[in-house]
Amino acid sequence: MLAGAPSSSAFAQDRQVPETRQQVSLSFAPVVKKSAPSVVNVYGARVERRPQNPFMDDPFFRRFFGDGGFGVPREQVQRSLGSGVIVDADGLIVTNNHVIDGMSEVKVALADKREFEATILLRDPRTDLAVLKIKAKELSALELADSDKIEIGDLSLAIGNPFGVGQTVTQGIISALARTQVGVGDAQSFIQTDAAINPGNSGGALVDIHGRLVGINTAIFSRSGGSVGIGFAIPSSMVQVVVASAKAGAKTVRRPWFGARLQVLTADVADGLGLDRPAGSVVASVVEKGPAAEGGLKRSDVILAVDGIAVDDPESFGYRFATRPLGGVTSLTVLRGGKRIVVPIKLSPAPETRPREPVTLTGRSPLSGLTVMNLSPALAEELSVETGNEGVIVGAIEEGSPSARVGFQKGDLILAINGERIATSRELETATRERKRSWEVTISRGGKTVTSVFGG
Structure with missing residues (x-):
């Protein structure tokens, strides 16, 4: 064995089960301090x-x-x-x-x-x-751990202020990794822990036995509202991306743009492709001139891994891709025609292809109270909607306004008014100035197009 190369026994020493009473009685007090x-x-x-x-x-x-x-x-x-x-x-x-x-x-x-x-x-x-x-200097800051290196079974401590009782420390283990479908945010792959997390713990620290931050405690699964040993934390790798954007003076987080829409790989499709399990994401569509298209990704490709790390579904892919650093290239392991290939994708931010031109609609139309903007890949990425280059998107809704009462939602894409296509926010503003007895509004929401008629 080469001198200085870590042996398998050295790695084993990092994680050990207690074997003696003295080991069991060891304290986490130094980590907490x-x-x-x-x-x-x-x-x-x-x-x-x-x-x-x-x-x-x-x-x-x-x-x-x-x-x-x-x-x-x-x-x-x-x-x-x-x-x-x-x-x-x-x-x-x-x-x-x-x-x-x-x-x-x-x-x-x-x-x-x-x-x-x-x-x-x-x-x-x-x-x-x-x-x-805050305006303070020389504060005690937590070091961020590499959340990709933690393992199920590792000890963890949750620190926060549950129910406002004061700072509290609870202990547990890492119960699971890469949990998706938690229902908090849409760019996530959560760490699950059984360290007690309760209301008020949100935003607190999940740390390892070295006192390093591995995650930000965010949510719990509970029918009663209290801890039942199923808590979720945002991994430190994602925290690092958000902090870096803030340090750079950005008002929004700059992430790499993929330029393709993914679907879950079903068991039937996986079986037809010769895969032993339905793990991966199917490319449903590719945006013209986007990074995915330029890298050579094609419709019906199945993405299996990002930089060698397996991704089981679109959510876990989204997390892995979003935490890649801008300016470089990431390698996707792709199944195409029964063969595995590697597709390089440039890590560049989504472009602002046209000015947003935000407009707040007024008047007596059912759209009054909406703030709308021209859609671009950058704005679509920001609002977590399907990428597009045309259309007018709802960016905000005034509380109690006519548009709020009739059920418009942030992220709705307004396509047409009374059968007339709408291409820009200024066109929509002009169209809603006129008084009408009825309004036929066509929108796209969640990939589905719906037309509704409202009274004037």
Whole structure:
């Protein structure tokens, strides 16, 4: 054996089952002392205006019942509570996007009881991650582990602020890897752990026995609302991508663009292709002049691995591809015509092929309250919709507006109004200025085209 080369026994020494009482009585206290100062509490707040009981506009009722009678307060403060992790000594903190979603004010409380106002540098709903910044220096930051190197059965510690009781540490193991279909975000491959995770733990740290961050605790599976030993964490590899974008000053996360749509490989198709199990993703369509097309990927190809790492479904492929660094090339193992080939794909961001030109629609149409933009590959990637170069997409919906009441959703692609094709946001704005007795609106949602008729 070459000098300096690690032996199989050396690897075995990294992971051992306790064999003696002394080994069982070992403590995780040194790990906690190292990592706990890097885990913070995150508090969010926003003021909501609520309609007051119309009777309270009458001076008689106000005098008779008083201002605290049966009127609903005009303003109500909504609050959120979660955890966060310091990932840079100069004040960068990672938390879950759902912890601060919609919050206008965010505060961070450190383990040493100091509190700071936080600035939101970046939100990424796709991964349910957000990056905050506080004005503090020389903080204790957690080192990010390589989440691709953890194994099922490894010990793990979850640190956070469950139910607002204060910083709490729970211990367990890595129960599973590459969990998809969890229902949180759409660019995920979760780490599963049985370390107790409860409401308030969101955004907290999942660390290994060396005190390194392996994941951000995000969700639990529970029928009661409390921990039943099934918790999920966003791997540190994805955290690294989001933090790097924030450090670069980006307002959105820059990811490599694939330029193809994938489908799940069914058992019948796998059997027809001679595969022993239905693991992989079938290429359903390829965008012209996109990275996949330029690399030579074709419709009906089956993607089996990314850089040699197996991917069982479109979700796990999406995670692997999204965590590849921009500017390089990734190698896909592809099954084509019964043969395995390697297809190189350039890792470049989705292009902004035309200006977005956001427009907020007003007036008396059923589309009033929508903010619409011109679709491009970059915007499609941002909003997690099928890639396209034409069309007008819904980017936001005003709460309580006519468009919200009739059921429009963020990501809807508006194709036509009263039979007339719509190509740009300005065309849609012009089309909705006119008063009509009825509106026939054709949209694309989730790959399906639907036409609905609304009254004027």
